[in-house]
Amino acid sequence: MDTVDIVMDDLRAEATKERLRTEEDIKATLKGTLVRVLNEKGGSAPLSVGSEAPTVVVFVGANGMGKTTTVGKLGTRYKKEGKKVLLAACDTFRAAAVEQLATWADRAEVDIVKPLEGAKNPSSTAFRAVKKAQEEGYDVVIIDTSGRLHTNHNLMGELRKLVSVVKKFKEGGADETLLVVDASIGRNAMSQAVNFREEIGLTGLAVTKLDGTARAGFVVSVVNDLQLPIKLVGVGEKVEDLRDFEPEFFVEGLVG
Known part of the structure; x- marks a missing residue:
């Protein structure tokens, strides 16, 4: 049932x-x-842990959503939990993204795999990262990808290739494939989620910038209509501001 219909039915019943x-x-x-x-729809769920190491987490989404920062924060969280972490800088379009992720890796004291000089194929970087992780006993690989719109067929094809590379090392592919969306983009988040899920499969969303004025009401529709959980939320600039999704806390901020 549509989210609006559910809400209206409950309000009518109470009235x-x-x-x-x-x-x-x-x-x-x-x-x-x-x-x-x-x-009821499983809106909050913990990040999956692979049955065999390494656990592989892939972040995807459009430009400016906060993917690289989220990758860095999650890598730091795993490091603090005592895990051996490897970051993979697969954004081959923006040198600044690679350096930004390298800065996060330095801060967290975790390792990073960067694109080879002149390389423009993100799949090769992902291949090297997952291979290194398997051979050297890493617990977690977190893959950052270039920002792309779901309407760009060439870039989506590139992303499908990267996802298939992971499947060469892990049966079933990445343990998590998360779409990163900014809390302020509204209903556009739904269309992104629908299309990315059709193209590469998604296990959930990470919603960033929930510390601002945006309420991210689309979250309820994503969970109810698409049955996609919200795995992470960003509520500030600090490392500890990357949190698990808590429905009660979210709804309090949404409704007031």
């Missing part, structure tokens, strides 16, 4: 019972409905 007497009553019902939808 029939004469329980909606104030604005606070309406808000309380709305919050309860949204939390229920998010929980």
Whole structure:
């Protein structure tokens, strides 16, 4: 059932019972409905851990969504948990992205695989990273990719190739393939999620910049309509501001 229909059905049911007497009553019902939808549809789920090392996490999405920063923060989190972490800088279009990720790697004291000089094929960098991780006993490989719109068929084809490279090392492919979306992009997040899922398969979303004025109401529709969980949220600039998704906390910020 469509998210709006679910909300309206619950509000009508409460109105029939004469329980909606104030604005606070309406808000309380709305919050309860949204939390229920998010929980029932598996809106929050922990990051998957591979049955065999290394666990591979791939981040995808459009430009400016915060992929590289999210990769760096997640790498730092895993390092603090005592894991041996390898970052893969597969954004071969922006030298600045490679250097940005290298800075994160230095801060976290984790290793990084960069594109070879002059190389423009991100799949080769992913291949080298996962191969290195298997041979040298890494626990986690986190792959950063170039920003791309789902409407760019050539770049999506390139991404499909990268995903297939991971499958050469791990049956079933990456343990997580996460679409990174900015909280402010609104309903466009739905179309991105639909198309990226069709092209390469997704295991969930990471929603960045939830510390601003954007409420990211699209999250409920993504979870309800697409059955895609929100695996991570960014609520600030600090490393510890990359958090697991908590439906109750999110809905409180959404409804107020």
